[in-house]
Structures are given as C-alpha cells and as structure tokens.
Amino acid sequence: MSAPVLALDNIEKSFGALRVTQGVSLDVRPGEVHALIGPNGAGKTTLVAQIAGALRPDSGRIRFRDRDVTGLGVAARARLGLGRVFQLSNVVGTFTALENVAVAIVAAGDRPFGPWQPALRDPALGDEAAAALARVGLADRAETRASDLSHGERRALELAMSLVQDPKLLLLDEPMAGTGRAEGERLTELLLSLKGRVPMLLVEHDMGTVFRLADRITVLIYGSVAVTGAPDAVRADPVVRKAYLGEEEAV
Amino acid sequence: MTTALFVSQLLNGLQLGVILFLVAAGLTLVFGVMDFINLAHGVQYMLGAYLVAVLTAWTGSFAAGLLLGLVGALVLGFVLEVLVFRHLTRRDHLEQVLGTFGVILIVTELVRILFGSAPLAFPTPAVFAGSVTLLPGLNYPVWRLVILVVGLAVAVLLWYLVNRTRLGMLVRAGSTHPETVSALGVDIDRLFLVVFAFGAMLAGLAGAMAGPLVSVEPTMGDRILIVAFVVVVIGGIGSIKGAFVSALVVGLVDTLGRAFAPDLLKVLVGKSAAAAAGPALSSMLIYLLMAVVLSVRPSGLFGGRSA
Amino acid sequence: MAQSVPTPRRAAGVRLALHPAVVGVLGFAAALAIAHAGGSVYGATLVARTALLALAAVSLSFLIGQAGLVSFGHAAPLGIGAYVVLIAGEYGVTEMLVVLPLGFAAAALFSVATGAVALRTRGVYFIMITLAFAQMIYYVAASLSAFGGDDGMAIAARSTLFGLRLLKSDTGLAMLAVALLGLALFGLDRLIASRYGLMLRAGRANEAKLQALGLDPYRHRLIALAIGGGLAGVAGVLLANQVEYVSPATMNWHVSGELIVMVVLGGTGRLAGAVLGAVAVTLLDETLGHFTEHWKLGLGLVIVAVVLLRGADLKALLRGGAA
Numbered sequence: 057m058s059a060p061v062l063a064l065d066n067i068e069k070s071f072g073a074l075r076v077t078q079g080v081s082l083d084v085r086p087g088e089v090h091a092l093i094g095p096n097g098a099g100k101t102t103l104v105a106q107i108a109g110a111l112r113p114d115s116g117r118i119r120f121r122d123r124d125v126t127g128l129g130v131a132a133r134a135r136l137g138l139g140r141v142f143q144l145s146n147v148v149g150t151f152t153a154l155e156n157v158a159v160a161i162v163a164a165g166d167r168p169f170g171p172w173q174p175a176l177r178d179p180a181l182g183d184e185a186a187a188a189l190a191r192v193g194l195a196d197r198a199e200t201r202a203s204d205l206s207h208g209e210r211r212a213l214e215l216a217m218s219l220v221q222d223p224k225l226l227l228l229d230e231p232m233a234g235t236g237r238a239e240g241e242r243l244t245e246l247l248l249s250l251k252g253r254v255p256m257l258l259v260e261h262d263m264g265t266v267f268r269l270a271d272r273i274t275v276l277i278y279g280s281v282a283v284t285g286a287p288d289a290v291r292a293d294p295v296v297r298k299a300y301l302g303e304e305e306a307v
Numbered sequence: 308m309t310t311a312l313f314v315s316q317l318l319n320g321l322q323l324g325v326i327l328f329l330v331a332a333g334l335t336l337v338f339g340v341m342d343f344i345n346l347a348h349g350v351q352y353m354l355g356a357y358l359v360a361v362l363t364a365w366t367g368s369f370a371a372g373l374l375l376g377l378v379g380a381l382v383l384g385f386v387l388e389v390l391v392f393r394h395l396t397r398r399d400h401l402e403q404v405l406g407t408f409g410v411i412l413i414v415t416e417l418v419r420i421l422f423g424s425a426p427l428a429f430p431t432p433a434v435f436a437g438s439v440t441l442l443p444g445l446n447y448p449v450w451r452l453v454i455l456v457v458g459l460a461v462a463v464l465l466w467y468l469v470n471r472t473r474l475g476m477l478v479r480a481g482s483t484h485p486e487t488v489s490a491l492g493v494d495i496d497r498l499f500l501v502v503f504a505f506g507a508m509l510a511g512l513a514g515a516m517a518g519p520l521v522s523v524e525p526t527m528g529d530r531i532l533i534v535a536f537v538v539v540v541i542g543g544i545g546s547i548k549g550a551f552v553s554a555l556v557v558g559l560v561d562t563l564g565r566a567f568a569p570d571l572l573k574v575l576v577g578k579s580a581a582a583a584a585g586p587a588l589s590s591m592l593i594y595l596l597m598a599v600v601l602s603v604r605p606s607g608l609f610g611g612r613s614a
Numbered sequence: 615m616a617q618s619v620p621t622p623r624r625a626a627g628v629r630l631a632l633h634p635a636v637v638g639v640l641g642f643a644a645a646l647a648i649a650h651a652g653g654s655v656y657g658a659t660l661v662a663r664t665a666l667l668a669l670a671a672v673s674l675s676f677l678i679g680q681a682g683l684v685s686f687g688h689a690a691p692l693g694i695g696a697y698v699v700l701i702a703g704e705y706g707v708t709e710m711l712v713v714l715p716l717g718f719a720a721a722a723l724f725s726v727a728t729g730a731v732a733l734r735t736r737g738v739y740f741i742m743i744t745l746a747f748a749q750m751i752y753y754v755a756a757s758l759s760a761f762g763g764d765d766g767m768a769i770a771a772r773s774t775l776f777g778l779r780l781l782k783s784d785t786g787l788a789m790l791a792v793a794l795l796g797l798a799l800f801g802l803d804r805l806i807a808s809r810y811g812l813m814l815r816a817g818r819a820n821e822a823k824l825q826a827l828g829l830d831p832y833r834h835r836l837i838a839l840a841i842g843g844g845l846a847g848v849a850g851v852l853l854a855n856q857v858e859y860v861s862p863a864t865m866n867w868h869v870s871g872e873l874i875v876m877v878v879l880g881g882t883g884r885l886a887g888a889v890l891g892a893v894a895v896t897l898l899d900e901t902l903g904h905f906t907e908h909w910k911l912g913l914g915l916v917i918v919a920v921v922l923l924r925g926a927d928l929k930a931l932l933r934g935g936a937a
Contacts, residue, residue: 346871540743
C-alpha cells in the first residue's frame, strides 16, 4: 500500500484544562474518501483547524505528502496542495463568481504580483476560471456577485476554487450544512464525481452523505478516536451506535 | 551625572507615567469592552484642565474647583456618549476614527471660541506650591509629588474596582469576551456608558493634575493622546495592568531619554554628532520601544485579545 | 467597485473617455482655464492646492479602500516629500526630475520600514501604530534645527522642470499637479485590476480565505504601503513648492485626519471618490474659512453629521439632496 497523503500522529490540544484533542491519529490514503464524524462538541472543528494550520497542536506531528507540516501556517500548507472548503461558505462576497475563481488561480500560481495587465482581461486566466465554474455547474453564474449566490451555489463555487488549484487533498468541513435537499443532492453528485481522483477528508453531520461517499470512517468522541473502519464496521460498532448513531436515528 | 539629578528625573518620569496611566486607563477599557477607537479621549483631558482652571478661579478654591471640574468632566463624558459615541460603537473602525475626529474638531474649536488660543493661567494650588528637600541637593516640587500620590491612589482604586467588584468583573470579561457578557444578559450598552464616562473623568483628572505643569491650551490633548495610544498598544488592549506597567515604562523612557540620551550620545559618537542626533533620537525612543515590543508580541505585553 | 469586470459591449474609446483619470484631469483643466481666462492668480493656486491634496487623498484611498489598510499616519509621507524639497534645496538640488523621485523614494522607504512592524497587527492596533509612527517623524522633523526646527523654514527656491522655471507660477504648478494626479489615477486603476491588485483586494475582503488558498498577502500589503506612501511623498513635493515653506505642521496628525475625511466623504470604494472628497474639503475650507477663522467647527459638524446619518458617502448625500 502506498504512503498516506495525510497522517496525524498522536495530536494533542488543550484549551486551559479542557483537552479538546486527545492523542488523535488518523490517515488519509491516496484516492480515498475518509469521513470524520462525531457528536457535537467532539472536537471536530478544532481538529480541522489543526489540520489546516490555523491552530498549532500542543504535541504530535502532522505529515502531508511525506513532509512534516506541523510547523507550517495555513498559506504554506495550502501551497503544498491542501484544499479547504469551509464550514461556513467562505468566498469573497463582493467579487463575482468568476473573480473568486481567478483569485484562487492567481493565489496558488507563480505570478501573484503581475502589476500591469488587467487580470481578468488575460484570456488564459479568464478561460481557466470559466472552465472551472462550468465543471461545478456554475457556468451561467460567472458574473453574479458571490454574495448573491444561493447557499449551495456558494458551496459549489468554493469547491471550484479548491479544484482549480489541483489539490492533493480536499479538507471538506461540513459541506452539506445549510444546503437544501436538491442542492445537497447535486453537491453529493459533484463529490462523487471527484471520488477516486482527489483524496478527501470529509467532516459531515449528514449520515446519508457520509455513507454514500466514504471509504473509511473515523468516529471522534470527546476529542479522541473511538473507532476507525469501513462504513459497515462502523455502523455495526456498539460504542458508536450508543454514543452517536443511536441518537441520530432516534431523531 | 549627580544622584540628585538622576533621582529627580526618575521622579519626573514616574509622574509622567501616572498621568499617562490616567489617560490610558479609560482608553484601553473603551477599546477592550467595545472594540471602539476613541480619538476624542485627548479632548477629555483638555476639558478637565480647562474646567478645573476656570472653576478654581470662579470659586476661589482649588478643592471646590477640582470637585466641580471632575463632575463636569463626568457629565460631559455622558453627554458626548449619548449624543455621538453610542451611535458609533457598532460601526467599523474607519467610521469611528472619522466620527471621533469630527468631535475633536468641534470641541477644540468651541474651546478656542470661548477661551481663545492663548494658554490659560493655571497656577499651582497654594497649599502645594513650593518644594521640599528630598535628598541633599534635591529640592523637588510638592505638586509633582501630589500627582504621583494621586496617580498611584487611582491605580489602586481601579485595581480594586476591576478585580473586586461585579462591575469590574463584567468589564474584565467584556474586554476579552464581549459575546459572553451579552449572553449573561448584561446590557453592554449601559456598561459602555459607565466605562466611557468614568474614563472621561479620569482623563479630566489627568488634565487637571498636569494643568499647572504644562500650558493649558485647546490642543493640549493631542500630544498626550498619541502617547497614550503608544501606552495602550504596548500594554495590550483592554488590560488595566498592561496600561499601568506600560505607562510607567513609557514615562520613564521618555523622561530619562530626553534628560540623558544626548549626554550618552556625546560619549558614544562625539559632541557634534550628538548635538545633531540627540534631540531627534530622544523623541523617537518611545516609538522605537513600541516597535520592538510589537515585533516580539504583536498584541502587546498583556494583550488578552489578539490584534 | 472601481475595478468591476469590463463591459465588453462598451467601446474601448468610450471606456477611456469615461475613465476617472480622464474626467478628473479634464475637470481640473477646465477650472484652471476658467481661472486663467478670468486673470485670477488665486484660482490657479486653488487648483494646484486641490489637485495635490487630491493626489495625497487618492494615495490614501488606495490603501484604505483597496488594500484595507486604515493608515492614520498619511501626513508622514506627505511631510517627508515636503522635507525632501527643503533639504535638497539647501544642498542646491532643485530640479523636479530629481526631487520628485527622491520624494517618492524617501516616503516609500519610511512607509515600508514602519509598515513592516505595523502589518504584524490588525484593526485598531494598526490605526494607532501608524498614527504613532507619524508622530515620531513629526518630532524628528521638529528637532532638525538645521532645517528650522519647530518653526520650519522657507524653501530655497521653487523646483525647476527640465532646468526651466516652469513652475514659478501657480498655473505651471497646477498643470503639473493635475497631470500627476491623472497619472496616479490611471496607474493605480491599472494596478487594482491586475493580478497584484486582485490579490490585494481579496486580502482586504477575506484574508482567511486568501490564506487558505495559499497566499499570505503580507508582501502585497507592504508593496501597497510603499506605493501609497510614495505617492503621498510626491504630493508633499508639490505642496512644498506651492506654499514655498516647509514645517513639521505638515506632518501634524490633524492632516492625517483630514486626508481620511476626504477619502471617506468621497466613498472608499473608488479612487476617484477621494478626488471628490478633496475638492469638497478644500472648498469648505475656502468658503467657510473666509467667513470665520473657526471653520474647523463647521468641518467637524459636517463630519459628525455625515457619519451619524450613515451617509458616509458624498455621492449618496448629493443624490439624496438632488432628489
């Protein structure tokens, strides 16, 4: 088996007396969709922040593409190919959809300083951005301001911004949150179409989506890993049923 | 350099420090609780000096003038808060800068219309006139000692208020976690009003204390305001302890720097170079200090909230 | 925003004619021509003064509106440009083609040196730190006893252009100021639309996202400070020539405040707004200033009223007034 794309080794993080991340180890293998689930307050958000580089763990190592990235910040990890879709859709609201994608292309590119030529009149940049929008089904929304897009469209836009950077891993933080049924379905189809090509770490509440997409599932409870395994094994796990799935299904 | 000279400059530095603390205390709390940048805080300092000077002359008694003046400063703080500042607290910083800058222009110009641009007479209160011999060869003005004592007393009082009362607890919590305080069901706007007016009174007290030492004129608040900003930045926004420590440090560095840096430079780089660079360097010292502190700790020495 | 996607339907010629740089230059040129035809020296002085203040305001608008850097120390690079004229003049250098780049470079250098520290912070810290550094350079200027100290001093002579005394009259100076303002508007607009400008604006609107996309905008912002500061330095060079006197008062923090007033009154979204703001403030100064020495009271009232009424945008105010 080839080396994992992302590997967390015994990550610890405390806020004061509160241990929010307790010796978490997990990995994402090439081509795999690895879902991270857990009840509210399990420490998913904190863990995602540490993977993205926004928070520094107290101890433990994070390896990404065979490099120790524990000490790197958000921008440096992104440059290595860590794409991120935020829990709350995070786009530049005052920019059009096309401009947003252009930002993503230029930010990761080798020419973020070109001072003279108007960026959006550069056909290479414009065409690439338009193609990326078309791929996520936003071709006809290119000139719409991002703040005027629907929630699901913003999600798709964010995904387009990540994809255009040719990510080596996608960190998806609750992509289904707040989307309507039809939008959620379209988004799931989109993610399914990426499956196998881009490895993903999917943090998600919606169990339907998780079980449709994931190759493996890790369950986080009270900041530590309760179980990692194939969907069927996790579904059958008594600890998980008690702590998590039981209450979900009861709702 | 004699010991007497050094001690007197040391005391001058501490005295500047406590004045700065009185101004910076209100500033840092208002920043902390409401994330509100108030450029007009220097105006409160100026108003304090004018109020006490005028009321002392009117009543013929410094005690009465000081008391009435402080009440006046408090009232003016309330009025400005209700008229202008409360409408700016949830705006972005740019608008706060603009609005409070407008207030400076208005108040400064009104004072100029009422009292003219020339400095106002503010004699040292007769009881505290003269000087005492602290050391052989060191006669030190009584008024400056009074400032030191008053400043330290206020620092102790503030420490008590902030650390030992319910109001203080709310202020402390509010300066680091405003959402939490709102969630507790506390009216953050009323908290702001109280903190703001109290801070205005402290700045007024500082102006009244400094009055006999500096020239009382409409723009006197400008200089102190910017140095108070330096104090707040070094100490960390929202921290009373930070404001106190950093005010004393800034007061000492500025005073001792001006007194001794030119001489020190003479030894180091020769007389003519020192004569040219000395004054420039000594006036830069506190800003360089700020730059160094920020390079190491971008949110100040005791900054609770990151910048 | 000034840099909205170009509308392909509109012909390039029309687009150029409507470019704020062109409109601005034509407006000022018309004012100058009218003043000249009327034989008014005062008119030329007013145009020169307004244009150079507009240049300073535009450079600040670039920082505030595009880069998201609320500098409260913009009087510092302005004053540094003015001091470059004074100091170079004392050493016998009065050629504009030398003084102008020198003023740009000195002001840009100051902005980068202080910006390297200030950019480590955000929000109110950034505002206070830029203010403090400007005050520092104010005191440094006041301690330059060889150059007038607190009081400042008159410049040796107005700068020459191509070795000719083209700037001796305020008309000549006004033409140069208007031309430089037009160049700055055009160049900055171009810059804003470029890849560099795209990153700068994205960093202002959503820094967290830009970081997550792999770009830390620190260097972009430092460059913005250099450009904004340098252009303010150019305005300072013009200012020193116009009043023929340089003093620390140029760097007084009230000047920084008034520049912010111009930028916000005109609207931060567009560079051209700062030109409108500069014109408004200068006209207020000239009209109210004739009636009373206390004209700042009027300015203060206008500012507070605008901010409280949440207009904060002169154009919106004018539209409201016209309706």
